[in-house]
Amino acid sequence: MSEDARKAIAGDDEAFLRLMQAYKVDLYKTAIAYLRNQDDAIEALQEVTYRAYKNIRMVKEATYIKTWLIRIMINYCNDQLKRNKQIVINDEIIVTHGIFENYTEMELRDAMQDLDERSREILMMKYFHDLKIKEIALVLECPEGTVKTWLNKALKELRKRIDGSGEGWTNHV
């Protein structure tokens, strides 16, 4: 795979498409976790492919191509969420378009959405993509100690939100 990454960075189109094939499921699932909806997640993959192709020459280290792609996806999703915040969605639409049925998952998801961008990003990378602290530090270009601090803060904030919504779940729009 790193051979393909190296070729893709050097401008090889076929290698680029093979990379996208290899990571499409990871990218799609990231999009689902953020955007909750199949159509939006597919559109997200399209946009991420576009952005990745335009910028791949700037990737310095072929080994981190996957985390680089995921980061583009997370950035894209954050932008989408910001835009959607201005649009009022009624619960019915969420239910029919949503993928999740389970109440506790919904609760967690909403708590996640309520977090700040950085906390959400760190939790995603750690628990969703099973990245090590060291890898996260590399992607975010900061010391490992800082990542640990941020991770702790993110978990703390998440706890607050889950506990806080314990009695009556409200939909954050």
Next chain:
Amino acid sequence: MYEREEGRLIEYKKSIDNISVPETALNTAILTGFQKAKHEESKKRQSKKWMFMAAMIAVLLISFITSIRVSPVFASYIANIPGMEEIVELIRHDKGMVAAIESDYYEALGVSKQKNGMEVVIDGVIADEQGIVLFYTINTEEKKRSVTINQAEIRNQDGTELEIPTSSSYNPEINEAEFANSFHGLIEYFFQYPSNTTKFILHLEVGGETFELPFILTKDREENKTYVLNETVTVEGQEITFLDVTIAPLRVGIHVKMNPDNTKKILSFDELQLIDEQGEVWSRLENGVTSSSIADDEWMLYLQSNYFKDPEELNLVLGKIQTVDKEESMVIVDVENEVILNQPKRNLFTGVVREGDYLVFKYNEEFPYSFFSQSYDADGNILYSDSSFSTASEGRGTNEFGYHIEHILGQKSPISLIIDFFPEWIIGNEKIKIK
């Protein structure tokens, strides 16, 4: 400490892992995204080619006359040096460099390094006190459509830094038609201060490989000729002072200063030319670094060199000068609503849309220049941009200029773009005597 939260996160991941994946839709999405990027790339390439063609037509007329006149000597000269034809192909548009080669001022090197199926060769250089132009060939074992140079730096062999404010023309011409094993290109470096360094190292990154190529120049470098002018002309109310002219083998530098009280911002001297007593003309450089800015109102403009021609009389002619009123030298765009809030009075742009991270401006005139190179968000923070493209349509259709802004939707709108080029001109009929 947060086992419960961690547990729930892991549960959450598992539940998402279990969802079905719409394989076909994802493949389509990847291809659509890929094609969109490709399409833009080809639009970009087209426009570059188109500009290059226009330049070629103009220049061919001139250089054909020259090359016909010198052809017997030149042809035999080229025939004697292997690989020279490709080099001449690269600089055909530059009379100064053609003359340098004719005058035997080109220094052949043939320094090369090989690595992982790739060979980089420095074929030769043309150097003067102010700069160095490197001609290179990249040979690849596998046939490729293109190769990309990610980095190209030169250093002094003793390790001291060379101050190089400008360099250009990294990548070889794209082989549009077919795959190839060999790519030719040139790289230009111009020094901050005149330099007589002879021992260099070229550090090159191509397609993921790094090459270090040491080389030594042995040819004597010709000295510059400088003429002090200090002459001020007034063109349609705008005061322009020509301070001095430096004639070097690679290029001629014209040092010019605008009066800060001018009402118009001077954008580009489109038709600046040198003319000798026989009516022979040297124009602006077509490629590479065509001007550099010393201060806000002070520039160096570069023309093709007549160093080796050394005419008896030489005059500078101004011609058309691109300008924009200082008060309207900015275009302001509301990105969310795709509306132009402010632009020069003549309303050149008929609209703007956002495509990906690009702002695409529509206009109906033939003007293949890059309109902007700097932009700011609503709070005056400078925005990061790494590319732009222009597309031209046949006849009187709509043309487009696309300007990239990184992460555009995350920026605070309205966005201001500083005009660098604009289709408005003043015309200077003055002739300034250099010698």
